[in-house]
Amino acid sequence: MGRKLASAELQLLMLRLLADEPHHGYQIIKALDERSNGFYVPSPGMVYPALSHLVELGHASVQADRNRKRYHITDAGRRHLEEHRRAADAWMAQIERVAGRMERVRRAWNAEESAGESEDGPQRRSSRELLRARRDLKLALADTWDASREEQQRILEILQRAAADIAAKEPRR
Secondary structure (H helix, E strand, O other): OOOOOOHHHHHHHHHHHHHHOOEEHHHHHHHHHHHHOOOOOOOHHHHHHHHHHHHHHOOEEEEEEOOEEEEEEOHHHHHHHHHOHHHHHHHHHHHHHHHHHHHHHHHHHOHHHHHOOOOOOHHHHHHHHHHHHHHHHHHHHHOOOOOOHHHHHHHHHHHHHHHHHHHHOOOOO
């Protein structure tokens, strides 16, 4: 995403969530955390002022729910959301796209945890060798952060070829 959301963008996302059902401020934080897979977790210092602003604009209403506040979208909020639906949907889609990428990266780099559960024998040995190769690759890549532009390009090409070969699921001959 490159940057975190501006206040107006966060407000649109909150209206989008409120259009589905009323939420407490904490529920909004958790919903964005879950949809982004931990990439975007707005702070209470961003969410609660934005909710107050939505109430001031007449886009949301608030009701007491024991010792907490539950926010509801108003008709004016629905109209505002519909006027800006493309932007709201685009931001939500971007958050969910980043969440998918984050999950793929986590699975790729944390495969070691699940590999320990595999059977004994040749498959386990193969898994250990694969894990060792992954660790070696991680270490080698860590040493290249300050490499020259040419060296980084060379490494990029190697990694792209390797990824394509792995994705093909058949060794090249």
